[in-house]
Amino acid sequence: MRLQAGQRFAAGEKTAVIAKNLRVSVRSVERWRRAWREGGMEALRSAGPANNPTVTxxxxxxxxxxxxxxxxxxxxxxxxxxxxxxxxxxxxxxxxxxxxxxxxxxxxxxxxxxxx
CATH class of the missing domain: 1.10.10 (Arc Repressor Mutant, subunit A)
Known part of the structure; x- marks a missing residue:
């Protein structure tokens, strides 16, 4: 979903439109847009769950x-x-x-x- 938003950021779509189409909050899209501006599409890729470290x-x-x-x-x-x-x-x-x-x-x- 974040990668779809990244493509839309690149196309110049507005935050509110993206949020409505993806059925997420405007705040989430704003956070994703900030990450996209700072790190590009790679910053939008999931790193997996943050609170579930694996057992070695x-x-x-x-x-x-x-x-x-x-x-x-x-x-x-x-x-x-x-x-x-x-x-x-x-x-x-x-x-x-x-x-x-x-x-x-x-x-x-x-x-x-x-x-x-």
Whole structure:
């Protein structure tokens, strides 16, 4: 979408028209236009999510080792790993805060439902 806006900037279109056509706020288009003026089309390319740094292979190995110790090593009452508990271990050991949905993807947990 930002690249489309960049093409329109180059064509001289007005900010309000671009915002309406792309169904975004005028403020967003103004921000994109500023980036475009300062860095061209390259400045409009996405660099990916800013708040979701990846877990390295080394960090994943540490997490595997920690999970191998079992939940009781972290003071949990029973021997069940839940996503919330894995999230806690990730925060404590790797010093990384991840939403439960990211923990789910990190562990590549298969669907519970046989039809899914």
């Amino acid at each position: 292979d080394e960090q994943f190995a540490v997490l595997e080792e920690e999970l191998g110790k079992g939940p009781s090593a972290y003071g949990f009452d029973d021997d069940r790993w839940t996503l919330a508990r894995v999230q806690t271990v990730t925060r404590r050991r790797l010093r990384m805060s991840r939403p439960v949905t990211t923990v789910w993807r990190l562990l590549e947990v298969p669907p519970v439902c046989g039809r899914c």
